[in-house]
Amino acid sequence: PGSQAGCPYMMSKESGPHQTHRASCPMSGAFVDQEQAHQLHNRRLAHDERVGDWGEPDEGYAVVKQDIADALTDSKDYWPADFGNYAGLMIRLAWHCAGSYRKSDGRGGCDGGRIRFSPELTWPDNGNLNFALQLLDPIKEKYGSKLSWGDLIILAGNVAIESTGGPILGFCGGRIDDPNGDNSLILGPNEMQEELTPCATIDQIGTCAYPLGPTVIGNIYVEPDGAHNFKGDAAESQKDVAEVFSRMGFNDTETVALVGGGHAWGKSHGPCMSPPCGEEGADLGIGINAFTSGFDGKWTVRPTEWTNDYFVNLFDEGLNWTLKEGPSGKLQFFPENGPDIMMLVTDMALAEGDYRAISELYRDDIAALEHDFKHAWYHLTSADMGPASRCYGSEVPPAQDFQYPLPDVPVGYGSIDFIPVRASIQDVIDADAVNIGHLANLAYRSANTFRATDYRGGANGARIRFSPEMDWEVNAGTADALALLEPVKAAYPDVSYADLIVLAGQAAIEAAGGSSMTFCAGRVDAIDGSGSKNLDPRTYAPSEVIGIRDNNNVRGLTPEEGVALFAMPGADGVLSNAFFTNLKAGEGTFTAEEEALLDPEFSSIVDMFVEDNAKFLEMFESAWNHLMIADRFDGPLTNACAGVATPTLAGDPTTAPVAPADPTAAPGDASPTASPEESGSFIVASSTALI
Ligand code: HEM
Structure with missing residues (x-):
């Protein structure tokens, strides 16, 4: 509402070539030459559009x-349902779609719906899931474009669980489909x-x-028949299970609940294939002859119902579980006496080590299992x-720990006057030019x-105030920069550190020679540093060039934006292309990472910046704004800056000072000032206007 489609940041009174909000909008084409970065941007944009699209989402x-x-x-007929019910298949589909997520860099997961494409669809573990998709x-x-494959797949898993009596906490809707599987290439196996x-x-x-x-x-x-070399x-x-599930972000309780809870349903598919062991005349490869993993059998005698039979069976000594080859020669456990059920080696693992007590609890207490499974x-x-604020739909549960919720924006935050705050920051900057670099870096x-x-x-x-983030090597010196802001914080205690840090950084960039930028208030302070878990700098890239490329992709920055950010103002407090000029001329001392910018992958960008300072400034500001607002999902639309009640600074063209006109902008170029209605609960203002 009130903004250009998918681009809420357009509601500002600043415009022209230095329109800084573009960072959150579709990239301008001319500067997108890495498909992956482009896609990451578009996924965010598409999310905004979808939210507008749904109309009546809850009904939807x-x-x-x-x-x-x-x-x-x-x-x-093309893929007959086991036991007359596709629940097991759909739960497996949703789990495999989501289970590619890895905590190391946030890649993978069902958002994007890439399980429909190579490489994911051809991963050995995803055998026959093409039929689940076909169903x-x-x-x-x-539903066409209103419903993403990602949402549909997860919803199918949820409905399967619910319809068989299983527990569900809720549904976080809003996934956006990728146009192809490329974003999973980096998950392997392949050259990338x-x-x-x-x-x-x-x-x-x-x-x-x-x-x-x-x-x-x-x-x-993991390998179902046991760890490598330990079949x-x-x-x-x-x-092995503990290692892999921890890389997805799960602790022991979650892992046991998921593996054992998940195998309440369905079956493994690995009948003997040669000669076919199915009924005479049956088509080989479907129905009871369907061959997927090669393991065979069901975990319980009630595979279309939610039960804790799995855990009961696991500890049932009367069954006398014995390791044998299944019909297709795979190692599995079968009961010596008892019903036609089985366990994988990974299932028997749930009775081992720290998992055992958890499994015993679930055997004895299905309510505990239900709580933990959902x-x-x-x-x-x-x-x-x-974050939970990105979830869409009527079944979104309260924010969970894994979403690292932030406190609510305090009531009345919107009536804070940022003008004196900005002036007070300016005093810090004016006191010593060296503070410019410190505040920008912070x-x-x-x-x-x-x-x-x-x-x-x-x-x-503002989790940089806490361990572990404040202790990261790259954050050396940020505590001193924070100390510079303490007097401002003391004078304006209601302003969050998070807003203060961004406003101070922006003021520093402007003081260093950047053009006036729009400030979007409404950030809050975390109460501890837990939300920085796994976000520490990724240091495993085998070369600087690969590391820089990967870092740009993970942040969703274009290569141009990523390169521009290397020229942060330093001790001289100046923002310019001099860094690149010196780098190219070999004048000065540079880190190995900085020198990697001379690699052919980035050198044409460096050349462009050397030749054209204005282009450098434009890219720097684009990157800067992109990062400063990248995590603002707290508005009426995703990616919007809001959460505060009164638009104190935006909106009144008669009183608000106008940002300096760009001399190159044609008359009438300026976009209209946002009206209070348009800006809604936003606080947006030109930082220059605050001086
Ligand atoms: C099926 C292994 C974790 C849900 C299977 C199959 C294997 C397997 C080999 C048989 C596939 C086939 O031949 O059709 C494992 C291993 C796991 C694991 C090694 C981790 C150690 C999970 C989790 C869930 C889950 C976390 C869900 C929460 C299912 C379901 C089926 C299944 C519902 C039945 C599919 C059907 O009926 O077609 N699993 N799984 N599994 N798995 Fe798992």
């Missing part, structure tokens, strides 16, 4: 849920993954390390969606944790 998801429920028991296809067709995180040689199989998600590339989970060994398998399932399916470092991959991190929360 509810109707879709009914369609899914109907489809679950409508067995199709959902008519529903996708019916090998370049960033090599792990392909034979002796590495089963031992691929963090930051990769699985120990075997191409797996969602059939449940105790070793337990360590929370873990919500975590699994929503981790890549970022804001940059504070905002730089943002990950466009899973929408975590960023300046909001």
